[in-house]
Amino acid sequence: xxxxxxxxxxxxxKAITNLLFxxxxxxxxxxxxxxxxxxxxxxxxxxxxxxxxxxDSMGHAAMYYKLLEDLEVGNADDLAHLRPVKExxxxxxxxxxxxxxxxxxxxxxxxxxxxxxxxFYTQAKKVKVDSLSESxxxxxAEVAVKVKMELYYHRLHWETxxxxxxxxxxxxxxxxxxxxxxxxxxFGDVFSYGNQKQVIETSRLIASEELLKEKWKxxxxxxxxALQMKVPPIPEQPTKNGRNGEHTKDLNEALLTLSxxxxxxxxxxx
Amino acid sequence: xxxxxxxxxxxxxxxxxxxxxPEIDSISIxxxxxxxxxxxxxxxxxxxxxxxxxxxxxxxxxKLNTMKAVKKLPEVDEVEVEFVFHPPWTSDRITEQGxxxxxxxxxxxxxxxxxxxxxxxxxxxYCGSTYVTMENIFGPTACRSILYCKSCKNVFEAMKxxxxxx
Ligand SMILES: [Zn+2]
Numbered sequence: 349x350x351x352x353x354x355x356x357x358x359x360x361x362k363a364i365t366n367l368l369f370x371x372x373x374x375x376x377x378x379x380x381x382x383x384x385x386x387x388x389x390x391x392x393x394x395x396x397x398x399x400x401x402x403x404d405s406m407g408h409a410a411m412y413y414k415l416l417e418d419l420e421v422g423n424a425d426d427l428a429h430l431r432p433v434k435e436x437x438x439x440x441x442x443x444x445x446x447x448x449x450x451x452x453x454x455x456x457x458x459x460x461x462x463x464x465x466x467x468f469y470t471q472a473k474k475v476k477v478d479s480l481s482e483s484x485x486x487x488x489a490e491v492a493v494k495v496k497m498e499l500y501y502h503r504l505h506w507e508t509x510x511x512x513x514x515x516x517x518x519x520x521x522x523x524x525x526x527x528x529x530x531x532x533x534x535f536g537d538v539f540s541y542g543n544q545k546q547v548i549e550t551s552r553l554i555a556s557e558e559l560l561k562e563k564w565k566x567x568x569x570x571x572x573x574a575l576q577m578k579v580p581p582i583p584e585q586p587t588k589n590g591r592n593g594e595h596t597k598d599l600n601e602a603l604l605t606l607s608x609x610x611x612x613x614x615x616x617x618x
Numbered sequence: 619x620x621x622x623x624x625x626x627x628x629x630x631x632x633x634x635x636x637x638x639x640p641e642i643d644s645i646s647i648x649x650x651x652x653x654x655x656x657x658x659x660x661x662x663x664x665x666x667x668x669x670x671x672x673x674x675x676x677x678x679x680x681k682l683n684t685m686k687a688v689k690k691l692p693e694v695d696e697v698e699v700e701f702v703f704h705p706p707w708t709s710d711r712i713t714e715q716g717x718x719x720x721x722x723x724x725x726x727x728x729x730x731x732x733x734x735x736x737x738x739x740x741x742x743x744y745c746g747s748t749y750v751t752m753e754n755i756f757g758p759t760a761c762r763s764i765l766y767c768k769s770c771k772n773v774f775e776a777m778k779x780x781x782x783x784x
Contacts, residue, residue, distance in 0.1 A: 393753065393754045393756075393764075396754060396756050396757070396758070396764075397754060397755070397756035399756075400756040400757075400759075400760050401756070403673045403675070403760060404671060404672065404673045404760055405673070406673050407671065407672035407673020407674065407760075408672055408673070410672070410673065411672050411703070486704075487703075490702075490703040490704040490706070491672075491703050493703070493704075493706050493782060494669075494672055494703045494706045494707075495672065496782075496784070497706065497708070497780045497781065497782060497784050498671060498672065498760075498780075500784035501755055501756070501778070504755070505755065505756070
């Protein structure tokens with residue numbers, strides 16, 4: 349324990365813990381949904397690319413869980429695998445299924461949805477990570493700098509897909525616009541800190557919800573105007589707020605699958 | 619058993635020169651720039667490593683190989699290996715020797731310079747031609763990209779540039 353840790357107020361620690369759960373759970377679920385595309389992506393290069401992106405994102409989640417472990421909140425692997433649905437703090441957007449059907453049977457996944465979700469999520473993550481790299485809690489700031497370097501490639505990748513599909517056939521445009529609507533329907537809690545808003549914002553761990561929303565809009569605006577489109581509005585209030593533990597049944601199913609192997613032998617080394 | 623000679627950081631660094639990246643076994647973790655700091659206290663050693671990519675599955679293997687290698691020194695008792703994120707690993711930490719060793723493996727080393735717009739260029743790992751195209755920015759591992767050389771018609775890999783300027 350460093351000196352700084354020992355003088356950490358309970359209030360400050362609570363803010364850090366809450367924020368870390370939000371960041372970790374987001375990337376954990378996002379990585380899981382991305383990994384469900386393995387073997388199903390539109391072509392082999394994409395399979396390689398989205399697998400790498402999922403692997404990186406799982407690495408980011410692991411780092412955030414590790415920071416929680418360092419704060420003696422629990423073992424990182426247990427935090428990732430064993431926490432029940434109501435304790436999860438990920439945004440609803442990250443838990444949504446990729447489409448109809450199951451991976452092992454007849455998955456009818458929606459690539460347009462994957463592109464839009466990934467692009468909007470990655471751009472949101474970029475805005476957050478930029479802010480986190482100036483966090484008052486230095487272990488978060490240090491991880492954020494590292495995440496940012498990897499995220500550069502993810503953002504580039506999804507932006508390319510996003511632009512290309514929206515400049516493509518009418519069918520592609522229709523699918524993309526439907527996907528944008530679906531994604532934005534769940535965007536209400538992406539920048540929310542839930543009922544921890546006050547404590548997180550006053551701790552100067554990360555910028556305010558409002559500022560991050562503005563930065564997100566500004567960051568995607570050039571892409572939208574090049575496509576002669578308007579940036580869709582972020583819902584004022586989320587229908588379900590994942591930051592407060594409100595989730596869909598998609599999360600139950602994801603966690604059952606995700607933790608199946610881990611629960612067989614929680615002491616195994618991976 | 620108690621060792622009578624205290625361990626020196628220099629001896630540990632010598633050993634680490636022979637710990638290679640399990641995925642590119644021509645390059646050591648020293649030449650990759652992964653070794654942050656080596657400290658000793660009596661017969662105990664602590665090695666601080668900087669992870670290349672956070673989700674890299676080779677990290678645990680590298681950690682184990684590092685511990686095993688250092689433990690082989692007769693004067694060493696305890697070895698601790700820790701990953702830290704500060705300073706962050708960037709691709710310009712790769713040494714000149716590292717660049718040579720990457721080429722030996724058929725991987726183009728990361729470019730030393732990024733353009734102002736963040737774009738970058740590497741030359742063919744086989745013939746050195748500048749006439750190459752990017753096939754996939756994501757390669758077989760998180761740290762590599764796949765390129766194609768229009769001169770010698772080879773597909774080759776390049777180490778991705780990773781920089782805090784990105
Ligand atoms: Zn060539």
